[in-house]
Amino acid sequence: MNITIGRYIPVQSPLHRIDPRVKIFCLIALMVACFLPYNRVINVDGVDKEVTYWALSAAIYGVMFLICTILFLVGRLSFGKLFSSMKSLWFTVAILLVIYILVPNYTVPTLGIAFKVPAMNNWTVYWDSFAGAGRIFFRLVLTMMLTFLLTATTKPLELTYAFEWYLSPLKIVKFPSAEVAMTISIALTFIPTLLDDVNRISKAQASRGASFQKGGFRRKVVGLTSLIIPLFVSAFSRSEDLANAMICRSYDPKGKRTRYRAYRFHLIDLFAFLFCAALMALAITMIAIRFDPFLSWFGVSLL
Amino acid sequence: MEKAIEVNGLSYSYQGGDKKALDGVSFSVDRGSYTCIIGHNGSGKSTLAKVLIGLLGGFKGEVKLLGEPLNRRTIVSLRRRVGIVFQNPDNQFVGSTVGDDIAFGLENLAMPQSEMAKTVHEFALATGMEKELEVEPSSLSGGQKQRVALAGVLAMSPDIMILDEATSMLDPKGKGEIDSLIHKIKKSKPELTILSITHDLEEASHADQVIVLNEGKVLLSGEPSAVFEYEEELREAHLEVPFLYRFIRALKQEGIEVPPSLNSLESLEEYLCR
Ligand SMILES: Nc1ncnc2c1ncn2[C@@H]1O[C@H](COP(=O)(O)OP(=O)(O)O)[C@@H](O)[C@H]1O
Numbered sequence: 001m002n003i004t005i006g007r008y009i010p011v012q013s014p015l016h017r018i019d020p021r022v023k024i025f026c027l028i029a030l031m032v033a034c035f036l037p038y039n040r041v042i043n044v045d046g047v048d049k050e051v052t053y054w055a056l057s058a059a060i061y062g063v064m065f066l067i068c069t070i071l072f073l074v075g076r077l078s079f080g081k082l083f084s085s086m087k088s089l090w091f092t093v094a095i096l097l098v099i100y101i102l103v104p105n106y107t108v109p110t111l112g113i114a115f116k117v118p119a120m121n122n123w124t125v126y127w128d129s130f131a132g133a134g135r136i137f138f139r140l141v142l143t144m145m146l147t148f149l150l151t152a153t154t155k156p157l158e159l160t161y162a163f164e165w166y167l168s169p170l171k172i173v174k175f176p177s178a179e180v181a182m183t184i185s186i187a188l189t190f191i192p193t194l195l196d197d198v199n200r201i202s203k204a205q206a207s208r209g210a211s212f213q214k215g216g217f218r219r220k221v222v223g224l225t226s227l228i229i230p231l232f233v234s235a236f237s238r239s240e241d242l243a244n245a246m247i248c249r250s251y252d253p254k255g256k257r258t259r260y261r262a263y264r265f266h267l268i269d270l271f272a273f274l275f276c277a278a279l280m281a282l283a284i285t286m287i288a289i290r291f292d293p294f295l296s297w298f299g300v301s302l303l
Numbered sequence: 304m305e306k307a308i309e310v311n312g313l314s315y316s317y318q319g320g321d322k323k324a325l326d327g328v329s330f331s332v333d334r335g336s337y338t339c340i341i342g343h344n345g346s347g348k349s350t351l352a353k354v355l356i357g358l359l360g361g362f363k364g365e366v367k368l369l370g371e372p373l374n375r376r377t378i379v380s381l382r383r384r385v386g387i388v389f390q391n392p393d394n395q396f397v398g399s400t401v402g403d404d405i406a407f408g409l410e411n412l413a414m415p416q417s418e419m420a421k422t423v424h425e426f427a428l429a430t431g432m433e434k435e436l437e438v439e440p441s442s443l444s445g446g447q448k449q450r451v452a453l454a455g456v457l458a459m460s461p462d463i464m465i466l467d468e469a470t471s472m473l474d475p476k477g478k479g480e481i482d483s484l485i486h487k488i489k490k491s492k493p494e495l496t497i498l499s500i501t502h503d504l505e506e507a508s509h510a511d512q513v514i515v516l517n518e519g520k521v522l523l524s525g526e527p528s529a530v531f532e533y534e535e536e537l538r539e540a541h542l543e544v545p546f547l548y549r550f551i552r553a554l555k556q557e558g559i560e561v562p563p564s565l566n567s568l569e570s571l572e573e574y575l576c577r
Pocket residue numbers: 317318319320324342343344345346347348349350351
């Protein structure tokens with residue numbers, strides 16, 4: 001099984017040093033900046049209509065892409081892994097484009113006619129459809145880059161801690177955030193063990209004639225059952241052993257526990273926090289004040 | 304001699320089990336001693352260990368640990384003084400890294416964070432895992448995982464340590480490492496009581512006391528040299544007496560007496576050549 005995205009890559013970099021709680025905040029802040037609707041109002045036949053501000057959107061995605069690229073270099077991450085996990089993206093975007101051409105997602109086209117389809121009763125295709133698909137594409141690419149940046153530079157252990165920290169206010173309403181974090185952390189620790197089990201069982205069952213790839217649907221289902229049932233049996237027996245081991249080491253989810261790992265905020269965390277918070281604030285402000293860079297430069301809206 | 308473990312008429316049946324897993328077991332273990340429990344598969348060794356660590360309630364009979372009776376009221380405080388290492392190295396690794404796993408028990412005991420790093424390092428050093436503190440369990444060998452489990456138990460400074468076939472799933476190299484580590488621990492902590500459940504009668508021959516379980520009952524108990532006299536009884540319980548003791552017995556039958564303190568082939572050789 002190969003999982004390229006979502007794996008921790010153990011190298012030394014400033015990004016690896018940032019506190020996981022700050023990194024999660026930064027991820028969310030930058031995602032917000034990517035997903036906000038950048039609109040403007042135009043006047044069509046005396047009626048004000050809200051349309052996507054394509055030029056501003058493009059500028060924002062460009063800046064975000066630049067930022068992500070720089071972060072990739074700072075974090076010493078390879079683009080190869082990213083590209084290989086982007087393969088399925090092209091297909092998705094192509095389908096989206098077809099949908100947007102057939103069912104336009106814009107209120108008023110602002111980018112002009114791309115072409116007409118004589119075979120379809122002169123169906124007019126506007127550039128806006130392409131822009132719409134392009135926007136989705138960039139949002140997906142940026143989302144992938146940002147999550148990749150987070151998971152590649154943050155150990156699962158640290159991520160779990162950050163989740164626990166963010167969920168800890170919910171303790172007031174009796175939400176068991178520490179137990180949830182413990183569960184996630186154990187689940188992550190046991191993934192390699194369970195993958196080994198899958199390998200072991202599927203080999204054992206294959207040697208008895210079970211088939212996971214070949215044969216008809218029926219045979220595959222039977223093959224899969226012969227894999228899943230022993231896997232569950234093994235997982236349950238492991239979890240019982242583990243629960244015993246935890247009890248024997250005085251684990252009490254309700255009791256007071258201390259923590260082996262110390263997490264403290266450092267100066268680099270403050271910088272990262274301020275940078276991402278500022279970017280998000282900037283994006284929100286631009287929308288709130290209906291910022292129009294192209295109007296102010298030339299006196300008229302060009303795009 | 305003060306007793307670490309006193310068991311009197313202990314019986315236990317699993318729910319739905321047709322026969323008793325433990326049936327009137329009685330024995331006692333001196334403080335600071337090294338006791339081996341032997342017996343073939345299904346003889347009730349693990350059940351006994353689970354009763355002693357307080358995982359199985361509802362047993363019949365009396366169990367006293369460190370002078371205190373084991374019951375619902377004392378279970379939490381007693382558990383802090385008894386550690387156990389189980390058989391399967393994969394199924395007792397709780398932390399995400401070696402350091403986290405050694406610290407797990409300390410976190411549960413609410414040891415202050417400032418002391419924890421020092422303690423974790425101390426016991427990682429004692430078990431030879433100090434370079435692997437940040438390593439995840441998936442890249443450790445079975446032997447290394449068991450060393451971490453030992454470190455995690457020792458870090459909680461227990462009075463009694465139970466080993467339930469801690470080496471039976473390891474390769475010979477891993478087994479050798481754990482055996483010599485336990486030997487080292489025994490020397491450096493003479494006040495620690497060790498109860499080792501094992502298949503390895505060679506190991507049992509170095510114990511202060513051997514208890515043989517068969518079908519939930521104590522078949523034999525005593526010093527290894529005394530227990531290994533009962534070759535036929537042991538064979539009936541599917542246990543093979545180590546070569547040394549079969550040899551000593553054969554010598555006795557020939558009329559050559561050897562002192563019972565001899566517990567290695569080398570010392571026997573030395574004695575016979577004199
Ligand atoms: N969870 C269980 N439920 C029912 N019966 C069990 C369970 N665990 C063990 N037994 C039975 O109890 C007996 C003793 O088992 P165990 O203590 O594991 O033996 P040992 O560790 O000596 O191999 C066996 O007959 C076994 O089948």
